[in-house]
Structures are given as C-alpha cells and as structure tokens.
Amino acid sequence: MTVLVLGDQLTRRVGPLAARPDERVLMVEARAFAARHPYHPHKRTLVASAMRHFRDALRDDGRDVEYHVVETFGDGLDAHFDAHPGDDLVVMRPSSYGAADRLRDLVAARDGALTVVENETFCCSPAEFDEWYDGGTLRHEDFYRYLRRETGVLMDGDDPVGGEWNYDEANRETPPADYEPPAVPTFEPDATTRAVQDDYADLNAESWAAPEPFGWPVTRADALAALEDFCEHRLPDFGPYEDAMVAGEPTLDHALLSAPLNLGLLGPREVVERAVEASESRDDVPIESVEGFVRQILGWREFVRHAYRVGMPALADANRLDATRDLPPVYWDGDTDMACLDAAVGGVRERGYAHHIQRLMVLSNFALLYGVDPHELNRWFHVAFVDGYHWVSTPNTVEMGQYAGDLFATKPYAASANYLDRMGDYCAGCAYDPDATTGADACPFNALYWDFLAENEDDLRSNHRMGLVYSHLDDKRDADDLAGIRERAEGVRAAMSEGESPRNE
Incomplete structure (x- = not known):
C-alpha cells in the first residue's frame, strides 16, 4: 500500500502518514493544476515549495517518497502505476467537494484501488x-x-x-x-523555493504584476x-x-x-x-x-x-439576489483612487493577503454593493489569496460576503462609508468625501449602498434585521433624493466597469 499525500495535507502528525510509518509515499506536483487559473505567484510558490520541502523532510527521515513533477495529476498516477501495477493507495479525504470521487475514478482507471480515510487536519470531525x-x-x-x-x-x-x-x-x-x-x-x-520560482516563472509572468519578495513559511x-x-x-x-x-x-x-x-x-x-x-x-x-x-x-x-x-453542491450555484455584473477591473489591476480599495487590493497584489475585515468589509462589501456575480468574486478570492481554497472561499465569499446562499447568513454584510470611516483611517487620506452620497467627490460606497438596498428591496425589506435601514431608505425616497443617488450609483458602475475613476462622470 502507498500513502498518497495531497498538497494541502502536509502533515505526518496525523492521518495515514502517522498510522503507516513504513509505507511508501506518493506525491504529485501537477503543472496543469497550477496553470488552470491566474493564481497569485506567491500561491504557486507556496504550495509547490511546501510540497518539495515536505518530500525532502520525509526522505531525510528515511521514508520512501515517490515524487512526480508532471503536467497533469493523471500523468503522475500513470508513472506510479507503471512502476507499481495494481497498487492500493490510501489518502485523507480532500476538503474540496467531489475531489475524493474524482481521485477514485482516476485511480480506478489505472486498475488501482483508493481508500479514503478521515481528514484529521481539523479539530471537529x-x-x-x-x-x-x-x-x-x-x-x-x-x-x-x-x-x-x-x-x-x-x-x-x-x-x-x-x-x-x-x-x-x-x-x-x-x-x-x-x-x-x-x-x-x-x-x-532557499534553493528549493528559488527552484520553484524558476519552474513557474512563465506562469507567474502571465498572472499578477511582480509582487514583493516571497517570504511565506x-x-x-x-x-x-x-x-x-x-x-x-x-x-x-x-x-x-x-x-x-x-x-x-x-x-x-x-x-x-x-x-x-x-x-x-x-x-x-x-x-x-x-x-x-x-x-x-x-x-x-x-x-x-x-x-x-x-x-x-x-x-x-x-x-x-x-x-x-x-x-455543497447547492452553494456552488447559489445567487439569491441574482447578482450578475462582472467583477470590475480594479480587483485585478488595483487602479483606483478609493483609498480603502486601493489598500486592500494592493495588499493582495503585493503578497496574496489581506486581513479578514478588509476581505469582508472592503473587498466583499464593495462587490456586494456593486452587484458582482458572487461566483466571479469567489473565483478571484480563490486565485488571489495564498490561503484561498474552495472550502474556505465559498462559504466566506458566496454565503457570508455576498449573501448569495441560504445556509447561515441572516443578513447582507452591506455597509456605507460610515462603517469604513469608523473602523479605519483610510477616509482621511482619500480623494472621496465619506459624508457625501452624490456628486463627483462623493464616496462611491454611499451611493452604491443605497442603490443596493433599492435594487434588492423585494428580497430584503422583509428581513427583520433590515428594518431600520429600510426606514432610512424610505426617508430618502420621500425627500426625492433616491433618484439622484441611484443615478450616481449607475455612474460609479459605468466608470469602474471600464477601469476608470468614478469621478469622471
């Protein structure tokens, strides 16, 4: 029997590696997996370098490790079963939905067998x-x-x-x-990490602009x-x-x-x-x-x-607010004069990271108010963050950040500039006025916030946690302010969809 170790299961403290200390180990580094999305360069480097270091540590301790650097995962299995026909593999259950079944099919197609055991890299089974x-x-x-x-x-x-x-x-x-x-x-x-960077240099050149030097563990x-x-x-x-x-x-x-x-x-x-x-x-x-x-x-x-x-799998297609707009270019190029968005996207571009409140209340909040397709945003989180995996990003982004599912979120995490100004100091140095809702200098969050409430009124007004904000929306409607607010929001979206500043209306 051979222990199959996946790239996000680099532990020998638990699981089959701990239970079977004398068994052969199989690891597959598949280039096609790294190439199928425009992953952040630090993410590609992190995963491949961690895998190679883990391989070397196992070998240093006397383990027999078969490590294949190949184009596809299937190519790695081909090489393994050519050398070990009819082998039985054991692996901890992958975290991504359907991955265990896909692995079984790949192994079965090569006349092998796969035993999937509990994933012990979490606390709660x-x-x-x-x-x-x-x-x-x-x-x-x-x-x-x-x-x-x-x-x-x-x-x-x-x-x-x-x-x-x-x-x-x-x-x-x-x-x-x-x-x-x-x-x-x-x-x-070290030399191993630098070799990984060289191996993936062509892919990294096609994804994100050159980030700061790599320094992840x-x-x-x-x-x-x-x-x-x-x-x-x-x-x-x-x-x-x-x-x-x-x-x-x-x-x-x-x-x-x-x-x-x-x-x-x-x-x-x-x-x-x-x-x-x-x-x-x-x-x-x-x-x-x-x-x-x-x-x-x-x-x-x-x-x-x-x-x-x-x-899953319902969450993979959830979109209860029917949001369909494309992710604006700023998420990829970071070109904006909105200080909070500039800082959050800039951090992602530089190091594949932003802390949790930036993720929820800047990056996700803006996309929610803008009306981005939640699955387009989810894909961005998956490829942009060094810690992004489907099991992480899908509930955090689709369910919580975009209020697209019906699983545990009880209201949208929607906020105007008032929240951002209270929880941070970006507004003090921003080109936009956090206290203004209309006009070329008004913070885009404000018009988008009220437009979001108006656009989704049929779905959200009955939510008991939204009663107060809808009373404020009624006040704006009664004062004949809402039409101008929504016009400003439309202008913000039109400008940002073209990669331009919302000030250019």
Whole structure:
C-alpha cells in the first residue's frame, strides 16, 4: 500500500502518514493544476515549495517518497502505476467537494484501488459536526460554544474562562495614531523555493504584476517559528485591533497563520493550545485577545469547513439576489483612487493577503454593493489569496460576503462609508468625501449602498434585521433624493466597469 499525500495535507502528525510509518509515499506536483487559473505567484510558490520541502523532510527521515513533477495529476498516477501495477493507495479525504470521487475514478482507471480515510487536519470531525447540527440551524456562535465545551479550550468547568463566551464587542478598537505594530516575520527563500520560482516563472509572468519578495513559511520549522512569533509579539494586541483598518499597516497584529494551517504545516489544535498557553503564562495577553484568536481558529475555521461540506453542491450555484455584473477591473489591476480599495487590493497584489475585515468589509462589501456575480468574486478570492481554497472561499465569499446562499447568513454584510470611516483611517487620506452620497467627490460606497438596498428591496425589506435601514431608505425616497443617488450609483458602475475613476462622470 502507498500513502498518497495531497498538497494541502502536509502533515505526518496525523492521518495515514502517522498510522503507516513504513509505507511508501506518493506525491504529485501537477503543472496543469497550477496553470488552470491566474493564481497569485506567491500561491504557486507556496504550495509547490511546501510540497518539495515536505518530500525532502520525509526522505531525510528515511521514508520512501515517490515524487512526480508532471503536467497533469493523471500523468503522475500513470508513472506510479507503471512502476507499481495494481497498487492500493490510501489518502485523507480532500476538503474540496467531489475531489475524493474524482481521485477514485482516476485511480480506478489505472486498475488501482483508493481508500479514503478521515481528514484529521481539523479539530471537529464530520460525524461530530453532523451529530451537533442534525439538520437544524447553522449558527456559528452555537457551534463555537459547543466546540469549546467539547475540547475544554478556555473553559473553567462548565463556564467560559473570564465569564463570557465572546468578547467581540471589546475587539473593535482603533489603534492610536502613533501605534506601531510588531513586524511580521518573513522567511528567506532557499534553493528549493528559488527552484520553484524558476519552474513557474512563465506562469507567474502571465498572472499578477511582480509582487514583493516571497517570504511565506514553507516548512514545518518555519511555520512553528511564525506561530511563536505571533504568540510572543502580536497576540497581546490582536483582539482589540482585529477589526481595525490602518493605512500603511496591511497586517497590524494578525497572525498570518492561515496559509501554513491550510497546507497542514500547522495543526489547528496546536495553534490554539499555544495561544492559550501564552495567555495563561503571561500577564500581557488579555482574555479578549486569546478568545478572539481561538474564535477564529476553533470557531470560524472549523465552522466554514463544515458549512461548505453540508452546503455543497447547492452553494456552488447559489445567487439569491441574482447578482450578475462582472467583477470590475480594479480587483485585478488595483487602479483606483478609493483609498480603502486601493489598500486592500494592493495588499493582495503585493503578497496574496489581506486581513479578514478588509476581505469582508472592503473587498466583499464593495462587490456586494456593486452587484458582482458572487461566483466571479469567489473565483478571484480563490486565485488571489495564498490561503484561498474552495472550502474556505465559498462559504466566506458566496454565503457570508455576498449573501448569495441560504445556509447561515441572516443578513447582507452591506455597509456605507460610515462603517469604513469608523473602523479605519483610510477616509482621511482619500480623494472621496465619506459624508457625501452624490456628486463627483462623493464616496462611491454611499451611493452604491443605497442603490443596493433599492435594487434588492423585494428580497430584503422583509428581513427583520433590515428594518431600520429600510426606514432610512424610505426617508430618502420621500425627500426625492433616491433618484439622484441611484443615478450616481449607475455612474460609479459605468466608470469602474471600464477601469476608470468614478469621478469622471
């Protein structure tokens, strides 16, 4: 039997690699997979380099690793079964919907057999989640509390440590003007990483403009170093500032651990336990910081994994607001004089990353108000972010960010410039006026926001969580302001669809 290791299952702490320490290992690096979308150069480098480093670490420990760099995944299987006819493979269940069945078909076509075992790179198994869910209501807070109780993380007997389950209200502060967040560690590319960059140079030249130098962790040791650095330097202020947006500070105190987590270089339980350990052994880590971090990893990450699992395949086609507009060029070229959008897209172009509030309240929010086809935006998130996988981006983007599904989102995450101005400082240096709704200098978010409410009134007015904003829309309609607002929104879309500034009306 041979253990098949996929590119996002780079762990030997759990799964078949741990259970079968003497079995042969098969890994396939397929160029066609990397070429089928205009992936960010850092994403291509990250995945392939992490795979090659993992191969080398296994070989250094005496494992027999068969590693194929080929055009297609099928070519890799051909090479394997030519050498080992009728072999039996075992693999952890892939996270993407339908991937296990596709793998079975590929292996069966070559007269092999494939055993798919549980994916142990998460904390909560499908069986545990399904028993909790039981076809009821998918609510993150309920699941988060369930998993806290089940794991005992941040629990004092039957009660949460600190007396509260959720410190979200305390985690909406804006750092002072002179605040300087600790630097995020970067990892110098070694010979293996540089070889990957050379191997994919032609593909990278055709995707995104030249980003900043690559510095993501690609080994288990680098990932552990990144975890330690976060817990030592950025965890204390992570909570209060986790929803803040500051010009010139693309990472603030965020962990930037999602990429090594999603590759398997780190395990979610060890990440959570290390953060809790830091909070328990030091006086400078407040409960709101460690709880906020635990909520992201143990709560939200686990929740969206299972929301994707139970929501597919319907979520792949969901579009309950019938949004059909094309993604404007700014998402690809970053050419805009909107300060918040410029910062968020710029961060993605430079390093394949933006923190979670930029993703939700700038990138997703703008696309929602603009009326972008949710699946076009989902594709962009998948290819643009180093941590983007279908199981991550689909529930986050289609369901939550675009309110396109009917799975767990209870209202659209739609906001005008008022929210952006409150949670960040982009507006102070922006060419647009956050307090104006019409006119060439008015922030595009404002007209688009009210136009979005008007355009989707039949679907949203009955939502009990939208009552207040629709009363404000009624006020604008009664004051005969709505027609001018909608005209401004139409002008914004027309300009941005052509890659032009909304000021040029």
